[in-house]
Amino acid sequence: MSETLQPAEEPQQAETPRLSEESQQAETPQPAEEPQQQDPVAAGSPQQPGLVPAEAAPPAPRDRRVLRAVLRWTAAVAVFGVIGAATAYGVTEQKRTDLPGLATESDGRWTYPAIEKPPLPAGSPAPFADANDSETHYADLRKLVLPQPRGATPDTALAGKDGWLPTSVYLDAYEKEARQDLGQQLKDDGLRQIAARGWTTPDGTRTRIYALRFTSAAFTRIVHADLTDNVASPADAPYADEEYGGWAEKVDIQYTKRNVFTEAKPYGRTAVRYAYIEAGDVIALVIQSGKASLPPRITFQQTVVLQSQLLG
Numbered sequence: 001m002s003e004t005l006q007p008a009e010e011p012q013q014a015e016t017p018r019l020s021e022e023s024q025q026a027e028t029p030q031p032a033e034e035p036q037q038q039d040p041v042a043a044g045s046p047q048q049p050g051l052v053p054a055e056a057a058p059p060a061p062r063d064r065r066v067l068r069a070v071l072r073w074t075a076a077v078a079v080f081g082v083i084g085a086a087t088a089y090g091v092t093e094q095k096r097t098d099l100p101g102l103a104t105e106s107d108g109r110w111t112y113p114a115i116e117k118p119p120l121p122a123g124s125p126a127p128f129a130d131a132n133d134s135e136t137h138y139a140d141l142r143k144l145v146l147p148q149p150r151g152a153t154p155d156t157a158l159a160g161k162d163g164w165l166p167t168s169v170y171l172d173a174y175e176k177e178a179r180q181d182l183g184q185q186l187k188d189d190g191l192r193q194i195a196a197r198g199w200t201t202p203d204g205t206r207t208r209i210y211a212l213r214f215t216s217a218a219f220t221r222i223v224h225a226d227l228t229d230n231v232a233s234p235a236d237a238p239y240a241d242e243e244y245g246g247w248a249e250k251v252d253i254q255y256t257k258r259n260v261f262t263e264a265k266p267y268g269r270t271a272v273r274y275a276y277i278e279a280g281d282v283i284a285l286v287i288q289s290g291k292a293s294l295p296p297r298i299t300f301q302q303t304v305v306l307q308s309q310l311l312g
Contacts (some may be wrong), residue, residue: 030078108298110149110201115306117142127254127280128312135217135255135280137311143193144282145211148199155198158208165194170210173234173287178222189223190215205290205299209307212283222280228259234274253308255279260304267292275304279311 117139124138125131137144142163148154158165164271167186171179191214198208251258256279263272271292277284286304290296 003216004288006015007186019178031226033157090276109302110152110299112149112306115310116145117310134215136172137280137282141193141211141213141282144310145195145197145209145284146303146310148207149201152199152201152207155206155208157220158196160194160196160212163195165196165210167191167194169232170194170196170212171207173208173210173285175234185211185226186223190219203290205288205296207284207299207303208287210285211311214281217280220278220281220283222258224259224276226284227276227283234272251305251308253305253312256312258308271296273297273300274290275300277304277308279308282311284311285309 120127121125121140127135127137157169160169167183171183172227174182191212193213195212196208198206198209200206212223214223250280256277258275258277260275269292270289272287272289273296274285274287277286284307286300286307288300288303
C-alpha cells in the first residue's frame with residue numbers, strides 16, 4: 001500500500017525538494033506509533049510542482065516574535081483610540097458653560113422650570129379646537145399662569161384663596177382713580193375668575209402675572225380693546241407707550257395677540273413694562289418693574305413669550 005503512494009516510480013516527474021526528516025520532526029512532530037508516509041501533495045504534482053501548503057511550513061520562531069510585537073502595538077493603538085473617542089464624546093456632551101475657558105456669558109434670561117400645558121378635563125376640547133366656538137380654556141386657570149423662575153421669592157400677596165384672586169386685589173395694580181370704573185366694566189363683560197402669581201428676583205426685579213377668564217372670547221376682545229386704549233393703566237406705569245410693540249408683533253404665537261407698553265422716560269427709581277395677552281376667553285396681564293439702571297427688557301420679553309405660549 002505504501003508503494004502505491006510514492007510518485008518516485010514515475011520516471012517523467014522531476015524530483016521535488018522536500019524538507020529533511022530532522023526538520024519535519026522539529027517543526028511538525030509525528031506520533032511514534034504511526035508509520036512515516038509521504039504526502040503526494042507535499043511532493044508536488046504535475047499541475048503545481050513544489051507547492052507546499054501552510055501546514056507543512058509553519059513560520060520560524062523569529063516570525064512569531066515579530067507577530068506578537070505587531071499585535072501588542074495594534075492593541076495599544078486600539079486602546080488609545082478608544083480613550084480618545086471617549087474623551088471627545090465627553091467634551092461634546094458637556095454643556096459649553098461646564099468647560100473651563102469656554103464659558104458663555106449669560107444674556108440675563110431667567111431659568112424657568114419645565115413648562116407644560118395642564119391636562120384638559122375628560123371630554124373637553126382644546127381652547128382653539130373646531131368644536132370649541134367660545135374658545136374656552138377648560139384647563140385649570142391657576143395652572144395656566146407661568147411658574148416663578150429659579151431663585152425667585154414668591155409674592156404672597158398674589159396667592160389668593162386656594163389660588164383664586166379677588167377682583168379688588170387685581171384692581172390694586174391700577175391707578176386709584178380708574179379702579180371703580182374698571183371693576184364695573186369687568187363685571188359687566190362677564191369676568192368669571194382671576195388667578196395670579198408674582199415674584200421678586202435677587203436683583204430686585206418684580207414680576208406680576210394676572211390671568212382673567214371671561215364668559216367667552218367675544219368679551220375678552222372688548223375688554224382687551226378698552227385696556228389697550230389706555231382706559232386704565234397699571235398704577236406704577238402711568239406714562240406708557242408702545243416702544244416695544246415691534247418685537248411683540250414679530251413673535252408669532254398662534255391664537256394669541258399681544259400689546260406691549262413701557263414707561264416713558266425720564267424714569268424714576270424704577271423702569272416699568274407691561275403687556276396684555278389675549279388668548280380665547282383669557283386675558284393675561286404681565287407687569288415687570290426693576291431698577292432703572294438695570295432695565296429688565298430681556299427677562300420681560302422672555303416672560304411675555306412664555307406666558308403667551310402657555311395660553312396659546
